[in-house]
Amino acid sequence: MVFEISKDNNVGQVVSVRLGATIEQGGTRSHTLTVGGNTALPFHFFEGQFPHPPVVAMEVFDRVSPKFPPPLRDYFKNVLDKPGEMAKKCVDEYGADLISVRLEGTHPEKGDLSAEEAAEIVQNVLKSVSVPLIISGHNHFEKNNSVMKKICEIAAGENCLFNFVETDNYKTIAAACIAYNHTLVAQSPIDVNMAKQLNILLTDMDFPLDRIVLDPLTGTLGYGLEYTYSIMERIRIDGLSGDKMLSSPMLVNPGYEAAKVKETRTPMEDNPDWGNLAERIAHWEVATAMSLLITGADILILYHPEAVKAVKGKIKDMYQTPKDE
Amino acid sequence: MALSGLDIFKLLPRTNCGDCSVPTCMAFAMKLAQKKADLSECPHASEEAKESLGAASEPPIRLVKIGGANALEIGNETVMFRHDKTFFHQTGIATVLLTSEDSGDLRKKIEEIESYRVERVGEELFTDLFFIRHDTDNENNFLETIRAVQNFSSKGLILDCSSIDILKKGLEICKNDRPAVYLREAATNQDFDLSKAFNASLILTANSLESLETQSEKARTAGVSDLILNLESINLGQRLQDSTLLRRSALKNNFKPFGHPLFSYIRGKNIYEYLAEASVLLCKYNSIIVLPEYSKALLYALFTLRQNIYTDPQKPIQVDPKIYSIGDPTPDSPVFVTTNFSLTYFMVSGEIENSGISAHLVIAD
Ligand code: B12
Ligand code: SF4
Numbered sequence: 001m002v003f004e005i006s007k008d009n010n011v012g013q014v015v016s017v018r019l020g021a022t023i024e025q026g027g028t029r030s031h032t033l034t035v036g037g038n039t040a041l042p043f044h045f046f047e048g049q050f051p052h053p054p055v056v057a058m059e060v061f062d063r064v065s066p067k068f069p070p071p072l073r074d075y076f077k078n079v080l081d082k083p084g085e086m087a088k089k090c091v092d093e094y095g096a097d098l099i100s101v102r103l104e105g106t107h108p109e110k111g112d113l114s115a116e117e118a119a120e121i122v123q124n125v126l127k128s129v130s131v132p133l134i135i136s137g138h139n140h141f142e143k144n145n146s147v148m149k150k151i152c153e154i155a156a157g158e159n160c161l162f163n164f165v166e167t168d169n170y171k172t173i174a175a176a177c178i179a180y181n182h183t184l185v186a187q188s189p190i191d192v193n194m195a196k197q198l199n200i201l202l203t204d205m206d207f208p209l210d211r212i213v214l215d216p217l218t219g220t221l222g223y224g225l226e227y228t229y230s231i232m233e234r235i236r237i238d239g240l241s242g243d244k245m246l247s248s249p250m251l252v253n254p255g256y257e258a259a260k261v262k263e264t265r266t267p268m269e270d271n272p273d274w275g276n277l278a279e280r281i282a283h284w285e286v287a288t289a290m291s292l293l294i295t296g297a298d299i300l301i302l303y304h305p306e307a308v309k310a311v312k313g314k315i316k317d318m319y320q321t322p323k324d325e
Numbered sequence: 326m327a328l329s330g331l332d333i334f335k336l337l338p339r340t341n342c343g344d345c346s347v348p349t350c351m352a353f354a355m356k357l358a359q360k361k362a363d364l365s366e367c368p369h370a371s372e373e374a375k376e377s378l379g380a381a382s383e384p385p386i387r388l389v390k391i392g393g394a395n396a397l398e399i400g401n402e403t404v405m406f407r408h409d410k411t412f413f414h415q416t417g418i419a420t421v422l423l424t425s426e427d428s429g430d431l432r433k434k435i436e437e438i439e440s441y442r443v444e445r446v447g448e449e450l451f452t453d454l455f456f457i458r459h460d461t462d463n464e465n466n467f468l469e470t471i472r473a474v475q476n477f478s479s480k481g482l483i484l485d486c487s488s489i490d491i492l493k494k495g496l497e498i499c500k501n502d503r504p505a506v507y508l509r510e511a512a513t514n515q516d517f518d519l520s521k522a523f524n525a526s527l528i529l530t531a532n533s534l535e536s537l538e539t540q541s542e543k544a545r546t547a548g549v550s551d552l553i554l555n556l557e558s559i560n561l562g563q564r565l566q567d568s569t570l571l572r573r574s575a576l577k578n579n580f581k582p583f584g585h586p587l588f589s590y591i592r593g594k595n596i597y598e599y600l601a602e603a604s605v606l607l608c609k610y611n612s613i614i615v616l617p618e619y620s621k622a623l624l625y626a627l628f629t630l631r632q633n634i635y636t637d638p639q640k641p642i643q644v645d646p647k648i649y650s651i652g653d654p655t656p657d658s659p660v661f662v663t664t665n666f667s668l669t670y671f672m673v674s675g676e677i678e679n680s681g682i683s684a685h686l687v688i689a690d
Contacts, residue, residue, distance in 0.1 A: 283596075291608050310601045
């Protein structure tokens with residue numbers, strides 16, 4: 001045999017970031033999860049170390065969007081508007097590794113729930129499940145900041161993942177995360193330089209790099225996925241080549257993004273060529289999730305139980321690949 | 326290894342006659358080195374030059390065609406990452422036909438898959454191939470299925486049949502349409518003879534990189550170069566790794582035995598797992614993907630992924646910036662304005678069409 005395996009030698013490593021905190025660590029979670037740590041491109045087991053497999057989160061809502069796809073509602077029925085119970089179902093029945101609490105209902109135009117109401121919901125979810133939490137906000141800066149500050153406070157020590165800050169609005173939430181021991185998602189609009197810039201801004205205010213997860217902004221299947229795909233590959237390659245500011249683990253939102261597009265709402269009668277709607281919703285998430293997984297996604301927030309099962313199953317399966325070393 | 330421009334120059338006549346439509350032999354050598362020209366364009370090249378350059382001037386991954394008039398072209402890729410340039414030849418999607426199925430059902434299925442064409446962002450999306458798996462003892466089932474595809478479809482064929490005699494009869498039927506033969510066992514001289522006699526590409530199946538290299542080397546020595554590689558793996562992780570290694574060795578080391586398109590038969594416990602595997606392998610270097618089940622919802626998602634990944638990153642799909650008429654607009658009709666990004670254009674124009682109003686749609690770059 002003439003063939004010789006040629007391995008890439010990377011000097012960099014994806015930063016390991018811990019999510020959640022147990023009682024000893026100042027929180028109340030039954031366990032923590034760590035993401036990142038790999039020293040080669042995703043799933044290149046033959047040329048690097050992969051201490052932590054990617055994790056799959058599911059999402060619960062303070063207020064369910066009227067656009068939430070009906071076939072997806074069928075899985076949750078009466079718990080859809082009970083975030084605590086829904087979280088429990090996601091963990092116990094569907095195997096979610098962690099839960100994202102989306103507080104979009106606090107947006108002034110989408111319900112305008114108060115910070116106190118949001119805090120109560122988060123507290124309820126913290127009691128219902130013992131997995132680490134993600135707290136997902138929105139882009140109304142003023143309101144979002146006041147809500148997030150409040151949640152940081154009431155969940156002090158839990159090491160929740162606060163999702164998200166952006167270049168034009170990061171100081172308030174970042175300061176609260178430092179003060180109350182939480183982790184942060186730094187979001188940038190599909191752009192390598194802006195992702196790097198935001199990490200520089202955050203570390204300049206002494207935000208520890210091992211508490212930052214990067215969100216490159218998920219374009220879902222058919223809606224700019226290829227941009228996210230390539231930007232994530234470039235971020236990973238740059239990080240592994242030694243650029244510390246681009247070595248953060250990455251978070252993507254296939255569930256949230258897929259639930260917005262018409263491919264997950266149009267019934268088959270209206271467009272027979274698109275096939276069965278109930279299946280199509282899961283497919284839209286699966287294709288988005290799997291393609292982003294191989295570009296470097298470490299945390300995937302999904303909605304559809306079948307998508308969660310398939311994606312988790314494939315991650316587990318792939319992590320059983322025999323290693324050469 | 327690839328030859329440098331200077332290496333190639335030394336092999337050329339060095340007369341600067343210009344018959345290659347490049348002014349000098351040196352300039353032509355540089356073009357050859359960059360794979361922007363073909364040696365056949367120099368009418369004066371010596372046999373020796375042809376031989377030495379033959380191997381070196383081959384593209385790192387061979388272009389393989391399957392099918393008749395609208396043949397699927399796969400291979401000839403030049404980069405590991407789409408952001409480095411682009412992926413040129415999109416993955417061919419095949420659906421399985423089992424010859425044990427009832428012939429009436431098969432015919433219906435062929436017709437249905439043939440007519441399944443769906444438009445997205447101005448492009449028509451469809452499957453490319455049928456994978457015929459002969460799983461009965463009755464040779465007529467096999468031959469009938471091939472004939473049915475020939476009669477009712479224009480898609481290319483991959484034949485999977487363990488009996489070489491029956492296979493031969495099958496190839497006889499479709500020999501003018503560049504079929505591909507899927508080999509379950511290590512390739513033999515008999516297979517190479519078949520390939521040459523029927524103008525068929527061979528899908529080599531192996532359980533290890535060693536075996537794949539040996540088979541490919543053997544086939545190439547026997548003069549068969551329309552090869553497609555199928556490296557069986559224990560799981561998706563290994564398949565992804567192997568696909569990466571094969572592509573990397575072809576592109577970075579110009580390792581000829583692996584300089585061929587890749588093939589995967591998708592496995593899984595249900596349709597979602599099929600799509601999960603297919604998505605990974607479509608993104609990571611597989612040129613043919615065989616789906617064990619026909620499902621529109623699954624295919625539509627996979628088509629969309631293929632369209633996304635194979636879009637040229639340097640020129641996203643766009644529409645011409647001008648004024649479009651929707652319906653029969655008059656000077657009194659409403660005017661809408663949006664951008665030339667295809668996706669946005671088709672979303673906005675679709676909504677206007679659905680509203681039933683005639684309108685002018687102004688597209689700005
Ligand atoms: C994919 C994407 C890109 C891609 C491709 C963009 C492209 N070719 O259009 C790339 C990576 C190239 C890109 C680059 C940039 N992007 Co960009 N991008 C996106 C993203 C993620 C998706 C856009 C998309 O395709 N949506 C799907 C299509 C169908 O939706 P759409 O175009 O918005 O159209 C819908 C509606 O707007 C509406 N609509 C549109 N036109 C019309 C017209 C009428 C009459 C009506 C009624 C409705 C209507 O209907 C459509 C269907 O729903 C969005 C974020 C997001 N999730 O929306 C950011 C986003 C649009 N980008 C943004 C930015 C800032 C940029 C950059 C400036 C970043 C940079 N640093 O360079 C550049 C600018 C590039 C350029 N020259 O335009 C911002 C814009 C913020 C703003 N409003 O000012 C966004 C909103 C992200 C953000 N939150 O920061 N982007
Ligand atoms: S045709 Fe051949 S000999 Fe003439 S200039 Fe070109 S390379 Fe040189």
